[in-house]
Amino acid sequence: MSEDSSFHFEDLIDRLLLIVTLNSTLIHFLLSSQVEENIDPDRVDSLTQGLLRTRKWMEEATTMKGVPPSTQNIMSLIVKRLSQIESLLPKLSDKAKQAERNPAQEILSFLDGSKRAPRTTASVKSGTTSTASSTGEAELVPLVGETETKTLEAYRKVDVEDDLFGLIGQTQRQIQQYSARCHVMLPTWWLEVLREIHRYKSESPYLGDVIELPARILVTIIKGLLTEAPGARLLQDLLKNRQQENYLNGSEQERIERAVSKYFQGLEGLLKEQEIDAKNKILEAQTAFDGFGWGGPELEKRLIKRLNQQCEEALQGAVSASDVARQVIYAEITKMLCKLQHAMLAETRPREILAQMKP
Template sequence: MTEEARISDDLIDRILLMQTLNSTLVHFLLSTQVDGTVDPDRVDSLTQGLLRTRRWMEEATTMKGVNPSTQNIISLIVKRLSQIESLLPKLSAKAKEAEARGTPAQEILTLLDGDSKVSTSKPPSMRTAPENAAADSKVIPLVGEEAEVVVEPYRKVEVENDEWGLIGQMQRMITQYSKRCHVLLPTFWVDALRELHRYRSDSAYYGDVVEIPGRVLATIVKGLLTEAPGARLLQDLSKKRPQENHLNSSEMERVERAVSVYFSGVSNVLTGKELKVEDKLNEARNSFDAFGWGGPELEKRIIKRINQQCEEALQNAESASDPQRQVIYSEITKLLTKLQHAILAEPRLREILAQMKP
């Protein structure tokens, strides 16, 4: 291959990657408008992908053999990527706030178009005492009216309850395989399993809400440690990367938020309220469509196994015979997708996927 042909092929690869990123960003914008929510982990994983794409495109501006006109165009692309790159962390921060209080996506998506005409009114639960007093000044309570008792759908406790023995099984497996495998990636999924068991509920559906996703997470851990290609890739990784057994605070925070969102999604199952099954199924489908594959530098065979678990959960949601399980499996699909975005958003976990690639 001549030098000119090599440069041409290299530029084509970079432009194709750029086009893939563009498509991903467009899908992100459209899907968040449809869903009405913005996933901060998805935003952060996009940021990581955009950062690498921008750096790769930036290299092309100084490549020998590229004509000045092409270099100028690439420089403009790099400039635009830098502008988006600086905007996404702000969007992520607002998305995390919105995720915590259930704010609609419309409020934070205005960051992308600069619209400042957004209502800043707070929901009643977010108002200060004077605001509530003003809002309720015209309300005359009935004599003898009793305060409504709010039934708590679930609560989080400090110590997990390994009711089905899944945590113990997976932790023993981690300990056993840590002698020959790098275990940070399996540990991520075990910690998600552990976090799942830190929630309690008196609902009759509590068992299904915890055990069903728990077994899915356990399947992922087993697959990584005992099945091809994960087992071999983790063994190879242990030879070139020091062992890491614990998630850092940022990684753990993403796990905690993902599980918190899952329980929020199944709250109506736990309380016995009306279930909007079709809405949940559509949310799960949109979430699966937005599954994060990462860039070309990452080991896709590992990611594909997670994608298969997401697809299986979605199929179970669509085929389950009762609405409660349909909602649970829908939320499992969203949980797995969110955890995958969390992996792509965290530099250390993303680096592991990159080092796994031959």
């Protein structure tokens, strides 16, 4: 066997190992989605991007010199199966996005007043006289001393963020300061997450922690990208080869909005001061962390590893927190960060940037 053929077979082994990794990722996705009874559309889109690149890589392998015809046939079948899965995932993503949007829309429309919960009154004894309304419809008159039951709102979203702890202004100034020498698209991504979290309001006493705990983690992520190795050097080198991008497009912003909305949905019970099963929340966070998106071999992994460490620290915070409220909050932070990583891998520009950063 020639050195050229040997080289190709070694390359072929790498590609087949990638297929095994992809298979295990898909199996974990299917099983975890079944357990959670929920499909994350950002994770689906992230998988789609990885599958697309793997299929193209395998297609290239079918034309390599030195590959036996029988091996080429098997690889062609693998490519066909990957293509079939690839065609199904976007449909699954669309359905998952619709399912993910609806709960948030219902909550927000209810809080805005466009959708009201059924009015409840205390039961009235049989035979109690009712009075007619101006429209002629009968209304139940509550007995003396009885009050109408009011539904406690968990949270509401407003148009303008409230910089409760001064972290938004501080971070904006830092990004602006470093934009002269660093590419700031990735820091801007996390800044928009920070801003979105501050667009939620609640009368709950837990709101401070619900906003501040993830906000400080986000500030740490942004600071690490701009001022610490390896992020600072990678962003500086990137600016030399790529035009500055200090904005997000509509698709990127929409993914962030859904991720933050999902975070608050997960905390609805806590914000309503209901009893929460912290153990179950931690298990959900562990499942999300186990499915963390690393992307394909073409991406710069050092920045992804730093985010993975932040997710792990948040998960440890959920496990070690002394009170249930913080356990639940840190668990939901873990889930949100993992979801945002999938969202980033699903978008074209962040993937391009991570690929361009790789030496």
